[in-house]
Amino acid sequence: MVVLLHPSPSLSLAGPSDGSWTIMPPTSVDVSASHHFDLASAHEIPDSHYWAPPADEHPVSTETIHTLPVILLGLPDSALQAARALESWGVFLLANHGLPDAVFHGLEAQARRLFTLPANQKMRAARSPGSISGYGRVPISSFFSKLMWSEGFTVSGPTLPHALELWPNDPEPFVAAVEEYSSEMRRLARHVVGLVMHGLGIVGPTEEMEGVLQLNWYPPCPEPAQTIGMADHTDSGLVTILHQTSGSRGLQLLQARDDGPTRWVPVQPMKGALVVIAGDLLHVLSNGRLKNAVHRVMVNREAARLSAAYFCGPGVGVTVGPDPRLVDRELGPRFRAVTWAEYRRIRGELFQGAIDSIRLSAADADADADADADADGGRQENK
Numbered sequence: 013m014v015v016l017l018h019p020s021p022s023l024s025l026a027g028p029s030d031g032s033w034t035i036m037p038p039t040s041v042d043v044s045a046s047h048h049f050d051l052a053s054a055h056e057i058p059d060s061h062y063w064a065p066p067a068d069e070h071p072v073s074t075e076t077i078h079t080l081p082v083i084l085l086g087l088p089d090s091a092l093q094a095a096r097a098l099e100s101w102g103v104f105l106l107a108n109h110g111l112p113d114a115v116f117h118g119l120e121a122q123a124r125r126l127f128t129l130p131a132n133q134k135m136r137a138a139r140s141p142g143s144i145s146g147y148g149r150v151p152i153s154s155f156f157s158k159l160m161w162s163e164g165f166t167v168s169g170p171t172l173p174h175a176l177e178l179w180p181n182d183p184e185p186f187v188a189a190v191e192e193y194s195s196e197m198r199r200l201a202r203h204v205v206g207l208v209m210h211g212l213g214i215v216g217p218t219e220e221m222e223g224v225l226q227l228n229w230y231p232p233c234p235e236p237a238q239t240i241g242m243a244d245h246t247d248s249g250l251v252t253i254l255h256q257t258s259g260s261r262g263l264q265l266l267q268a269r270d271d272g273p274t275r276w277v278p279v280q281p282m283k284g285a286l287v288v289i290a291g292d293l294l295h296v297l298s299n300g301r302l303k304n305a306v307h308r309v310m311v312n313r314e315a316a317r318l319s320a321a322y323f324c325g326p327g328v329g330v331t332v333g334p335d336p337r338l339v340d341r342e343l344g345p346r347f348r349a350v351t352w353a354e355y356r357r358i359r360g361e362l363f364q365g366a367i368d369s370i371r372l373s374a375a376d377a378d379a380d381a382d383a384d385a386d387a388d389g390g391r392q393e394n395k
């Protein structure tokens with residue numbers, strides 16, 4: 013049985029009566045639109061953004077030392093260490109990645125330029141319903157009865173059309189920064205997926221991969237304990253490579269432990285390091301061996317948080333299922349294969365329940381294992 017770090021939230025039809033962290037079925041809430049309420053100038057938390065702590069809130073670890081594994085690219089044992097880190101944490105810090113500071117500074121400057129525009133100007137690039145790219149709330153917002161203390165901008169495909177909506181006379185600096193950053197991330201993400209697969213003793217990726225860039229902005233908040241920047245979730249793809257700008261605290265990882273209660277572990281920004289987060293499809297590919305990390309973002313009174321998340325998944329039309337070399341012959345595969353687009357569609361309906369919906373029952377797995385054994389038997393007879 014696959015152990016998830018976090019229970020899948022059950023969908024609730026109940027509306028928010030007490031401001032608790034209700035997870036709703038997908039609603040017709042238009043996630044493309046930014047709320048008209050201007051977070052940056054707020055003096056108090058409006059009811060729309062008020063999140064009462066859940067009754068079963070986990071404690072936040074107060075350990076100040078870096079508890080998370082740090083992987084240095086280029087060492088002889090980086091692959092093994094990376095796979096081990098994802099097995100136990102679902103996250104690691106990636107150092108020695110070789111990307112020049114200028115790539116990050118260029119993106120940061122343009123992201124700040126975007127998020128500090130007047131609301132009506134940002135709304136010109138609002139994500140339209142059904143599309144991936146554009147400005148607005150994060151897509152998972154539609155599952156919650158309350159709004160999050162953040163705004164985002166997603167880039168998938170060409171950047172120029174959106175840049176022209178934002179700055180009709182000066183789109184170029186934004187396009188250049190986003191495209192340079194995305195191309196570096198595309199290369200790095202492929203390298204990281206290959207490294208982790210190598211650490212698991214398998215080869216890959218052999219297929220095309222696809223990436224989506226998400227810029228996240230969390231304005232300072234007058235009452236940080238009464239709201240949330242981004243609610244607990246897993247990412248859907250293979251890996252997310254996250255850059256948290258310096259001083260941007262707030263990211264937390266849910267850690268289940270044998271020797272104590274489940275807790276939230278702050279992921280402190282480390283100079284020169286990126287955060288690698290294993291997503292649902294890497295959990296599937298590894299047949300449940302690597303953790304799909306549950307994480308969230310808290311906000312603070314003092315400073316805005318800016319982050320850039322590069323989501324990397326299989327290319328269009330490429331399916332991901334458990335790698336046969338990681339499947340126990342007796343137990344069989346734990347998940348059915350899906351494309352990223354199909355899986356995102358399922359998540360759009362079931363949110364965190366999506367992973368369970370592609371889990372194979374013991375009977376399915378038996379049938380699958382029998383089919384594999386037949387195929388294998390055939391191969392052996394041919395030897």
Ligand SMILES: C=C1C[C@]23C[C@@]1(O)CC[C@H]2[C@@]12CCC[C@@](C)(C(=O)O1)[C@H]2[C@@H]3C(=O)O
Nearest residue numbers: 144150151152166224226245247248249323
């Ligand atoms: C490719 C994608 C990953 C993402 C959904 C999206 O279509 C574009 C935005 C991504 C994002 C960013 C914030 C958290 C997240 C869970 C969400 O709601 O939108 C991720 C999605 C994901 O990992 O599926």
Ligand SMILES: O=C(O)CCC(=O)C(=O)O
Nearest residue numbers: 226228256263309319321
């Ligand atoms: O802002 C962050 O650090 C995390 C954002 C995140 O989890 C996401 O974009 O999926």
Ligand SMILES: [Fe+2]
Nearest residue numbers: 245246247307
């Ligand atoms: Fe995330």
